[in-house]
Amino acid sequence: MSSESLANELIKEAEEIEHAEAEDVLKWALDKFAGKVALASSFGAEDMVLTDMLIKINPKARIFTLDTGRLPQETYDLMEKTIDKYHVKLEYQCPDREALEKMIDEGGPNLFYKGINERKLCCKIRKIDPLNRALSSLFAWICGLRREQSVTRVELKKVEIDDAHGGIFKINPLADWTEKQVWDYIKANDVPYNALHDKNYPSIGCGPCTRAIKTGEDVRAGRWWWESPELKECGLHCK
Template sequence: MVSQRRRLSAASIGRLQQRFETLDAAEMIGWAIQEFPRSRRAVVTSLQAEGVVIADMAMELDPSIRVITIDTGRLPEETLTYLETLRAHWDRPIEVVYPEPADLQPFVASHGVNAFYASVDLRKQCCNLRKVLPLRRALGDVDCWLAGLRRSHSPARAAVPPVHLDTDNGGIVKLNPLIAWSAADVRAYMAERGLPMHPLYAQRYTSIGCAPCTRAVEPGEDERAGRWWWEADTDKECGINGVRQPLRIVEIAS
């Protein structure tokens, strides 16, 4: 039997935004698990520490929760190895989604395999083909997804709400349980739970994406300074999280 799709109104989301500002991460994840059927919720992670923390928390509440990651075809070898490390650690599957070759081939044929260095527009087109569209396909039967955004990641993420409607993916609910966490909070949870760390963190990487688009950071640099570092001051986003400008919390009159 196919479970019925669940959609929340903007007014409901506004009330939840206000409520969730006072909840901790585990309580927000617990809400999603209670509110949405098992087949209709998922953790999406790029295998960075934040997504691993959310997946671990969610599995404590529901060991069978879906965990999804995207193999863009340009990931560092360390990320692919780490994926297998996590599968072994948790002793469970992690779903992997991939770009469609039919989407990529015309782009690469026209612009080259490293077109992202040429302009911000081409870089975002590449991100769209390798990340945004595969995620959209993966979320086709999902009503709520959980992501690892933190407000302290960057100025562009400073206003991210704890929950909002993901209009890029059909108006489903997107939950950001770690918005109030710091990098130190994430590391402390990983250590307390004995979770394996992505090996690139030990090499001064603080944000990890595709291999040609990620570098280690220097002391004092922004956490996301190693992403698309050749670009001028931009939002440093790929489009997968819908952070193109500060997201505003919906205000609901009392």
């Protein structure tokens, strides 16, 4: 079978799997992209659900994370807990040293507060470039995105073609999950989670760019809280 007809067949299957349960979407992805599919984990609640599901399906499933160097200590603590509980070998993607040093030298260590361009530059060097490096060797990546998380995610599908990353497949098994489903799964399966979630941090990124939310605020209100909602993506999931 040619690579084009194989891709077409996968796209057809992807359309059929849109209504499948999360575990079945994961099984499909692990089967179709064996060894060339990985979970991109930022150790948020959704990523921990997917970690638990993945390791139960295949203990050798691949999980990579973007270690920006500015993550909260609680996230690093959760990495250790995840390794202890699931015996996984996490794959770390770190920023390019030269680019990082140049950025800090020119903009200062807290440049992200100075303007949208500076914030985007920091996200590019600490997240987007390392993500592109990770994805360059994969046929598919798995993400914990959900439709109800933000205005930028309402049209999310469980399986998408990721044109922004060379046309590889992007798998979103929890696309139609609610926040309650995520937490019900975590409690029912004794899944470890970030201690910041118990301090009103529903969405957790880098330490300097994440704050707790107040009652009634949108779940992503604490991410880059000084920016307007339509700008609140770091570029990892843009089309």
